[in-house]
Each structure stands twice: as structure tokens, then as C-alpha cells.
Amino acid sequence: MTRFYFDHNATTPVSPEVFQAMAPLMTTVFGNASSIHQFGQEARGELDRARRSVAAMLGAKAEEIVFTGGGTEADNMAIFGAGGHVITTTIEHPAVLQAAQQLPEVTFVKVDRQGLVDPQAVRAAIRPDTKLISVMHVNNELGVIQPLREIAEIAHDAGVLFHSDGVQAMGKLPVNVGELGVDLYSISAHKIYGPKGMGALYIRKGTELRPLLYGGPHERKMRAGTENVPGAAGFGRAAEWVIAESRAEAARLSVLRDRLEQRILTRVTGAHVNGSAAPRVGNTSNIRFDGIDSEPLLIGLDLKGFAVSSGSACSSGATEPSHVLAAIGLTREQARSSVRFSLGRSNTEAQVDALIDAVVEVVSRLRKLAPAYV
Amino acid sequence: MSEHTIAVAMSGGVDSSVVAGMLNRAGERVIGMTMQLWNQKRLPDIASDNATGRCCSLDDVYDARHVAQLLGIPYYVVNFEDRFEAQVVKPFIDEYLAGRTPIPCTLCNNFIKFDQFLEMAEGIGAREIATGHYARIDWNGDSRRWEMRRSVDRSKDQTYFLCGLKQDQLARTRFPLGAMEKTQVRELARELGIPTAAKPDSQEICFVPNGDYAGFIDSYFKEQGIAPTETQGEIVTADGKVVGEHAGVHHFTVGQRRGLGIAAAEPLYVIATEPASKRVVIGRNDDLLRASMHVREVNWISIAAPSAPLRAEVKIRNKHAAAAATLLPAAADGTRIEVRFDEPQRAVTPGQGAVFYSGDLVLGGGWIE
Numbered sequence: 001m002t003r004f005y006f007d008h009n010a011t012t013p014v015s016p017e018v019f020q021a022m023a024p025l026m027t028t029v030f031g032n033a034s035s036i037h038q039f040g041q042e043a044r045g046e047l048d049r050a051r052r053s054v055a056a057m058l059g060a061k062a063e064e065i066v067f068t069g070g071g072t073e074a075d076n077m078a079i080f081g082a083g084g085h086v087i088t089t090t091i092e093h094p095a096v097l098q099a100a101q102q103l104p105e106v107t108f109v110k111v112d113r114q115g116l117v118d119p120q121a122v123r124a125a126i127r128p129d130t131k132l133i134s135v136m137h138v139n140n141e142l143g144v145i146q147p148l149r150e151i152a153e154i155a156h157d158a159g160v161l162f163h164s165d166g167v168q169a170m171g172k173l174p175v176n177v178g179e180l181g182v183d184l185y186s187i188s189a190h191k192i193y194g195p196k197g198m199g200a201l202y203i204r205k206g207t208e209l210r211p212l213l214y215g216g217p218h219e220r221k222m223r224a225g226t227e228n229v230p231g232a233a234g235f236g237r238a239a240e241w242v243i244a245e246s247r248a249e250a251a252r253l254s255v256l257r258d259r260l261e262q263r264i265l266t267r268v269t270g271a272h273v274n275g276s277a278a279p280r281v282g283n284t285s286n287i288r289f290d291g292i293d294s295e296p297l298l299i300g301l302d303l304k305g306f307a308v309s310s311g312s313a314c315s316s317g318a319t320e321p322s323h324v325l326a327a328i329g330l331t332r333e334q335a336r337s338s339v340r341f342s343l344g345r346s347n348t349e350a351q352v353d354a355l356i357d358a359v360v361e362v363v364s365r366l367r368k369l370a371p372a373y374v
Numbered sequence: 375m376s377e378h379t380i381a382v383a384m385s386g387g388v389d390s391s392v393v394a395g396m397l398n399r400a401g402e403r404v405i406g407m408t409m410q411l412w413n414q415k416r417l418p419d420i421a422s423d424n425a426t427g428r429c430c431s432l433d434d435v436y437d438a439r440h441v442a443q444l445l446g447i448p449y450y451v452v453n454f455e456d457r458f459e460a461q462v463v464k465p466f467i468d469e470y471l472a473g474r475t476p477i478p479c480t481l482c483n484n485f486i487k488f489d490q491f492l493e494m495a496e497g498i499g500a501r502e503i504a505t506g507h508y509a510r511i512d513w514n515g516d517s518r519r520w521e522m523r524r525s526v527d528r529s530k531d532q533t534y535f536l537c538g539l540k541q542d543q544l545a546r547t548r549f550p551l552g553a554m555e556k557t558q559v560r561e562l563a564r565e566l567g568i569p570t571a572a573k574p575d576s577q578e579i580c581f582v583p584n585g586d587y588a589g590f591i592d593s594y595f596k597e598q599g600i601a602p603t604e605t606q607g608e609i610v611t612a613d614g615k616v617v618g619e620h621a622g623v624h625h626f627t628v629g630q631r632r633g634l635g636i637a638a639a640e641p642l643y644v645i646a647t648e649p650a651s652k653r654v655v656i657g658r659n660d661d662l663l664r665a666s667m668h669v670r671e672v673n674w675i676s677i678a679a680p681s682a683p684l685r686a687e688v689k690i691r692n693k694h695a696a697a698a699a700t701l702l703p704a705a706a707d708g709t710r711i712e713v714r715f716d717e718p719q720r721a722v723t724p725g726q727g728a729v730f731y732s733g734d735l736v737l738g739g740g741w742i743e
Contacts, residue, residue: 296497299450303379303405303499366497 050236143284152181254282474725537739607652679708
């Protein structure tokens with residue numbers, strides 16, 4: 001059976017060019033980037049080059065990039081590194097949400113029914129002891145883009161650091177940390193056809209942040225541990241793709257996503273796009289099917305060869321429906337009847353059309369079995 | 375997937391693993407599914423890492439997934455926790471509080487495994503399900519009915535818990551282990567390379583750790599904010615004499631001897647629990663004998679509902695040796711039956727199932743009134 005992948009917000013395959021960039025760094029160029037000898041210098045050269053590429057992707061300086069073991073670690077660094085009271089939102093990725101829940105002083109700002117954060121609500125939550133505001137750039141489940149610039153202004157007026165989880169923004173919309181006004185920005189390699197276990201935190205020059213890990217003096221003493229040179233090199237190559245090609249790719253996917261949504265809404269009664277009235281990235285579609293449980297829909301589609309997701313990947317098999325869908329005011333049943341489609345490089349118009357047919361077929365089969373699913 | 379896809383309910387144990395392995399080896403299109411029914415960490419008072427008889431632990435999911443990976447079949451965990459609580463756990467507690475002794479396994483079979491799971495299977499494109507239950511299903515072309523028989527391995531027979539299955543459910547269900555001895559199943563597990571071949575059989579009620587159902591009910595009350603004192607009451611004799619106090623009617627079941635805390639010349643047993651007055655009635659062993667009983671909500675399996683008296687063997691507990699009796703229809707449609715035993719039976723317990731057999735054939739069954 002041919003399988004089609006429509007879950008690119010969960011992860012993406014390593015692209016051939018990224019794989020090629022990484023391969024020699026696990027075999028021939030294997031040195032420790034901190035070593036003085038030639039082996040080490042070769043590795044250091046690759047690491048530095050990767051850091052410049054990742055920085056360029058963000059419009060940052062190379063010395064403002066700290067490599068981490070993934071987006072979750074970058075988020076944790078930001079949340080735990082500032083100290084004091086932290087303001088964040090109810091729709092953050094668990095990497096921010098669950099980290100923030102560990103803090104003694106934290107305020108969670110609610111979002112509207114489209115999943116948008118109101119900058120004025122953020123302003124209202126600021127206290128004298130507030131040290132950090134953290135608002136995600138693009139929501140992983142809905143694709144909704146948050147008004148970062150306005151929030152950044154509010155943060156800076158109050159003398160508060162501003163962090164954004166940008167993991168889902170990379171490659172989907174142009175990102176320039178200077179224009180966004182963020183002090184801290186988390187990114188991850190495996191969402192942009194790079195390797196898993198590789199991320200970075202942008203730390204604006206002059207920003208004071210406590211490290212999460214202690215040990216050697218790696219990453220300017222901000223992240224101890226022997227540098228993951230193959231991972232960094234893969235990340236760097238992935239960043240080069242983002243710089244060169246992601247704008248055109250995002251435009252292509254946006255056309256496919258709109259086709260998917262329009263045709264599903266036309267052919268399936270009782271289908272609704274969650275967050276449709278907010279600005280969204282062009283690859284993500286979160287669709288609610290009245291009276292349908294997403295679990296059999298997802299499995300039914302998988303058995304037909306179409307990989308989609310209900311909420312975030314981490315929620316699968318869990319009891320509680322997505323916290324994001326709950327935060328935008330969906331009932332438990334509505335949240336449980338929502339499915340996320342996220343498009344990427346492998347998807348074609350023919351695949352999208354086949355997906356639409358499969359969705360129509362499985363939904364109508366499940367509706368015949370109602371009312372148990374209502 | 376083809377119409378002949380079979381969804382196997384995989385618990386992570388030996389039996390259901392062997393079912394998946396057998397069907398896969400026979401060339402069927404098999405998908406494995408584990409039902410997440412209850413969150414074992416939900417009631418912290420009774421959660422324990424070394425508790426026995428637990429279902430739905432991460433270890434079980436790991437085991438089931440491991441088997442599915444070895445077999446190379448698709449595998450999914452499906453979450454039925456809401457339905458399980460509503461259709462199995464709550465009725466289980468309500469029955470105890472109503473002075474009856476429930477069997478959650480039968481409710482689970484009726485409302486979860488052969489209802490929601492069957493529907494889930496159909497929803498994802500599988501026309502049939504298979505489970506590791508020990509029972510046999512056969513089509514009888516003469517009567518045009520699906521018949522159920524006790525398993526070949528009589529010590530493993532689970533037909534007592536399957537008496538609620540309807541014809542349309544039986545038509546889409548396979549019990550491949552019904553014709554096998556447990557020793558054969560374990561041998562086959564080894565032969566198929568199933569890593570859980572030596573895993574012990576599950577025991578007791580799956581969502582109640584260590585079989586302590588009273589402790590489970592107390593913890594559930596605590597979570598729901600129900601005060602435990604609400605079920606406390608007196609222990610009385612059949613003639614109404616108060617002889618002691620008890621901590622809650624749900625701690626007692628008919629026929630129980632232990633835990634009464636009353637000294638007497640001869641052994642005393644629970645004869646009845648009276649939820650309205652919160653009283654537990656005790657008496658002698660002979661007081662437990664009953665010559666007849668009524669059975670409600672009878673489901674007829676291998677035969678159509680009878681309109682005339684019928685001879686059968688009747689099982690009133692899972693471990694009960696079926697007793698000869700005459701079945702007398704007490705409702706025109708056969709859904710209520712009066713059972714007259716040839717010999718009086720000890721501890722006929724309201725809330726338990728009564729299952730009617732003719733030899734190996736499962737005629738039907740219902741709930742003891």
C-alpha cells in the first residue's frame with residue numbers, strides 16, 4: 001500500500017541534502033569541536049558554518065544562536081532561565097506549558113475562539129516582578145499566527161524579556177527576530193527537514209539568561225555538553241533550504257491546503273475549520289467533523305495509507321482532548337472530533353485529492369455507525 | 375484495507391497475542407488494537423506499582439505493541455475510558471450500593487468489547503473482531519442462529535461472562551482459542567515467538583488492584599466527594615436483632631463469612647444486604663440455601679426465547695458447577711425467567727449473572743434478581 005504523509009507539523013523526513021551534509025560528520029569528520037587538534041578544528045569549522053546558516057535563517061548573528069537538544073530544551077531554557085514572574089498563554093506547546101507550570105509565579109493568558117492572544121490581555125497581566133513573557137509564534141495544532149510584534153512592544157515598554165516558541169513558524173513564514181522584536185526564540189531542526197534531537201535558542205545579544213545544563217564551557221557556557229556536530233550541520237543545511245526555497249514551497253502548500261479545505265467543506269456536511277478566521281500558516285488545517293470521533297477517523301485514514309493527526313502527536317492515546325482546542329472554547333466532544341492535516345514537501349495535488357476522497361469515505365462510514373459517536 | 379480485515383483486541387497478555395499471531399499466520403489481514411479503559415493512576419490511594427490484576431498499564435500497552443511489531447501488523451491504542459466509567463465502573467458501584475454483587479466483566483463485554491470496540495472496528499474498516507476469550511461460536515444452519523459453546527479447555531471457559539452477546543455481535547466475532555487447551559496456547563505462543571508467552575494470566579476485576587473492590591469504591595467515593603459514612607449501618611440477624619455495626623454495605627456480599635467481626639457458636643454468613651436500611655443480614659449456612667430465583671433481562675443465544683418450561687443446567691457464579699433446574703418463562707417474551715433448582719443452591723446472589731446451559735451449549739443468561 002502506498003502511504004501519504006500529511007503530518008508535517010509532527011515531524012518531517014530528513015531531506016537528501018541534509019542527510020548528505022550529516023553523513024561525513026558521523027564517520028570521517030568525527031572530531032570533538034572543542035579539541036585543539038586538526039580533527040577538532042574540522043568539526044569546529046562545520047559547527048560554526050551551521051551556526052551562521054541558522055542565524056541567517058532568523059536574521060540573527062551567529063553568536064546569538066545556542067544549539068540545544070531540540071525545541072523542548074530551548075523552550076525550557078527560556079522559561080527557567082529568566083527568573084521571576086512569567087506570563088504565557090493557554091495554547092502553548094507542552095514544552096512551554098508544562099515547564100511554566102513548574103514555576104512558582106506564572107500567569108496563563110487566555111486566547112479567543114480563533115486561538116489568538118490579545119496583546120492587551122498580556123499587558124494587563126504584567127506585574128512589577130514579571131521577568132518574561134512567552135507567546136508562541138505559530139500554534140502547532142491550528143496554524144494560527146500570533147501578533148508577536150505588538151506583544152514585543154508591550155514587553156519592552158515594561159522592561160520584560162520576550163520569548164517566542166517559533167518551532168512551527170520556521171519554513172512556513174518569513175522570520176526575522178529583529179523585526180519580530182523577540183529577545184528569545186526557540187527553533188527545532190526536525191520540523192524543517194533536519195534531524196531530530198537538534199534545536200536552538202536565539203538569545204539576543206546582551207540578554208541575561210541562566211543556563212539549564214551545567215558542565216563544560218560549550219556554547220558560550222550557555223549549554224554544556226559535547227556539541228552535536230552532525231545534528232548542527234544537518235540543521236545548518238536545513239536552514240539553507242529555508243532561506244532559499246521555503247517561501248516558494250509555502251506558497252505551493254498554501255494552494256494545496258486551500259484546495260483540501262474547500263473540497264472537504266463542500267463534500268462533507270458538518271465540517272468546520274478550527275481557527276479559520278485568524279491569520280494562519282498555509283500548510284495547516286484543523287478540521288472538525290460533527291458527530292465523528294477523531295480516533296476511528298485517524299485510524300481509518302491510516303489504514304488507507306493517509307497519515308494525519310488528532311491534535312498534537314504527544315496527545316495520541318491520551319484521555320484528555322487537546323488543550324488548544326479546549327482553550328479556543330470547543331466542547332470536549334468538538335475537540336474529540338477534530339483532525340489536523342499538515343502539508344509538506346512530499347505532498348502533491350494528486351495526493352491531496354486522494355486524501356479528500358478518503359476523508360469523505362471514512363467520515364460517511366463512521367456517520368452510518370452513529371449515534372455511538374455523537 | 376479489505377473487507378476481511380480482522381481487528382484483534384490485544385491486552386498485552388498471552389491469549390490475545392496468540393490470537394493475533396494465529397490469524398496473521400493463517401494469512402488474514404490483522405490489525406491489533408488495545409483498549410485503554412481505565413487510568414490506573416487516577417485513584418492515588420489505591421494505585422500501586424506492584425498491584426496485581428491491573429489492566430491498561432503502560433507495560434501492557436508496551437507488551438501488546440511489541441507483539442504487534444513482531445508480527446508486523448498495524449497497531450493502535452484506542453481510548454474508551456469515558457464509556458468504561460459510565461457503563462462499567464459506575465454500574466459496578468451502584469450495584470454494590472444497591473445491595474447486589476455485580477460482575478463488571480459481563481458489563482464490559484456487553485457495552486465495551488462487543489459494542490464500542492466492534493463499532494470502532496467497523497468504523498476503521500474491519501468487518502470482524504477477534505479476542506482471546508475462551509468460548510466457541512458456531513453457525514447452526516438449521517436453527518439459523520449463531521450458537522455459543524463452552525471452551526474445550528473447561529477450566530478456562532469464559533461463557534459465563536459472555537451471556538449478553540447478541541446474534542449480530544456473534545456474527546462478527548471470532549474466538550480462536552475456544553477450541554484449544556491453555557497449554558496448547560502457551561506452546562503456540564512460544565512457537566510464534568511471542569515474548570509474553572510466560573506472562574501470568576490476569577486475575578480478578580481488571581480495574582480493581584489486588585481484588586480490593588471495597589477499597590476501590592471507597593477511593594472512588596473520595597474522588598467524587600461522597601462521604602464514606604453514608605453507607606455505614608447495622609449488622610442484624612434474620613429476626614431483626616442488632617448484633618453489630620459495619621463500615622459500609624459494599625464491603626459485603628451474600629455468602630461471605632469473613633469480616634463480620636461477630637463471635638458466635640456456629641459459623642455466620644451474610645444472607646442479604648439491605649441498602650435502603652443500610653443493614654447487613656446474617657445467619658447460618660442453611661439460611662443461604664434457595665430453591666428458586668428469578669432472572670431478569672435474559673438474552674437468548676443458542677436458542678430462541680422458550681415459551682414452555684425447559685430443562686437446563688444453571689450457573690449462578692463463574693466458579694459454580696452448573697446445577698440442574700427447570701426454567702419457567704415469567705414474561706411472554708422470555709426476557710424474565712423463574713429458575714427452579716432440583717436441589718437448593720447456596721448463596722444465590724442478586725446482581726450476579728445466571729447462565730443457562732444444555733451440556734456445552736450456552737442457551738442464554740441474565741441477571742439474578
